[in-house]
Amino acid sequence: MKIADPTQTTLLNELKLMLGELPLDGASVLELGCGKADKTRSLAETGRVRNIVALEVDLIQHARNLAAPALPNVEFRQGGAEAIPAADNSFDIVLMFKSLHHVPVEQMDQALKEIARVLKPGGLAWISEPVYAGDFNDILRLFHDEKVVREKAFAAVSHAVEQGLLGLEKQYFFNTRSQFDDFEQFDARMIRVTHSNHQLSPELYQQVRAQFTAHLTPEGATFLNPQRVDLLRKP
Template structure:
């Protein structure tokens, strides 16, 4: 396993990889579902028979509970380090850019919990942003995640090295992130409820200036380097 290659050539819509990975008729667990964007896409992809989508942020969870057009999705409050589900309940567990939000001292426990709730032969799909790129250069001005992203990778590697979960595939690709303008970035990133970003007026203007350097007539478009670790629980 490697944290990141020197160069990433593959450009990919991650949902293409997700749709290839989710088994037909799968019972899916999504950890850290956020605004449920990926939850919706998985549900509408037609392969999941049921989805349990967990979120630790109470404010966002309450918003998710108001979603009524996804009959095969159940939203619940909970985190990866203490999953409110029975042993061997899911065919696949998915985390999209959320393992590094688990407290570092609980990341190993989160991987143990994922293994516990997976059925024999079940898959863990762990998607994490790589600490690199122009978009990351903006984010690190007010929220430097280098240490926690490194810790998330090391927790995954320990899980594999110990034989707790088996590495099936590691995929590196560039995802595209688009914003119409800085106001959209402000709403989507600076004002999220799960993380408190308190920026001084000077830092706010620095972030705005750096962001607006990427503005075009079509908005700001970034290539974000990503890593997906696909792991499997032993079938026996």
Template sequence: MLDNELDLLTDLVPLAGQRIIELGCGNARLARELLERHADSEVVGLEVDAVQHAKNLSQPRERLQFLSASAEAVPFARQRFDGALMLKSLHHVPIPAMDRALAEVARVLRPGGWFYVSEPVYGGALNDIVRLYNDEGVVRAAAQAALDRALASGAHWEAAAERRFAQPVHYPDWPSFAQRMLYPSFADHQITPEIESRVRRAFEPHLGADGARFVRPMHVRLLRRRR
């Protein structure tokens, strides 16, 4: 079980004094903690969700820059960054744009730069609940296939490492799960009362005295930009 993914990232790549871009940064929790550990690094977080982007801008931090931009159109010049992160975000890129997104990452990374991609595995009790209203089987498989194509082409990338780990996930109660998972600002899952009721029935057996605890299987692939 891995409580903090930053520990794994630290084991795999250098983080001190790095210029890093995170594509689909969400609330940038890991980026903020990274800068707490490595104050000499810089992070740029790209986010397409306007609501989340506004929240990020309202919580500024030194050496952390937020931009409203997508992975498939990165607003930076070539070889600008030492490393790149996609944390549970590649499968949110539209499938037809995944290859373009990976090419954009290659464009803005320096030769020898690292690209850390962390994706949830399609499986487990939490996934069984989520797929009742948002089945990500196709998009998660497409994300892995896009990485496979990028490596197979030999144009930009080489495989550097691969890891699998279990990530603990906790929801204090049903309302917190519903707000975070059924009604996120970045997606409209078209939740009807019937769907919400079905999901709640699947969720509630997992509730205990301290809420609902799950284990999310994760798959990390570390790519290296060819020199």
């Protein structure tokens, strides 16, 4: 296993990649850290899966998910990956879209054990994580440096594979695109989020603004962000 592959720079939509790679038809799916449930909604609307349980640890976002229009065959639950509120051998597929590194470091290994516990034998886990590289990462790390937690997340996946809890099927490396109309949109989407309490001094805030503004064009700011997906299978 490797944490990054700088030679793989193909621009992909991760949702489309997942829809093409996973056996979703009739599957029972668990999404861990569903956030605003954008991918949950897209997956549910394909009509391919039997049901989705979408878990979110952030109480504010979870309440918003519950208040939103209902999605077909989707159940929202509150909780974290380190203590999944589900029975053993419950799901065909577990999805984590860039959420493993948000699990407390001391509980990441437990989160992988929980994923293995709730997967059916032969079930698959799709764990995607951002690679610590790129212009966008250079801006984010000014106020939210995730180098250590991303390395720890990769280590937890590696431990699970080494221990035989889950087997490595495949790794995918690719770029995704982030687009912002202006700094105000970046501020709303990346700084003023409910799941983190970013406290920026006025000086740091201006530094972040200046570094972001350096990438602005009349069409906004576009970034290519390297990603990794570890596709794991329960024995």
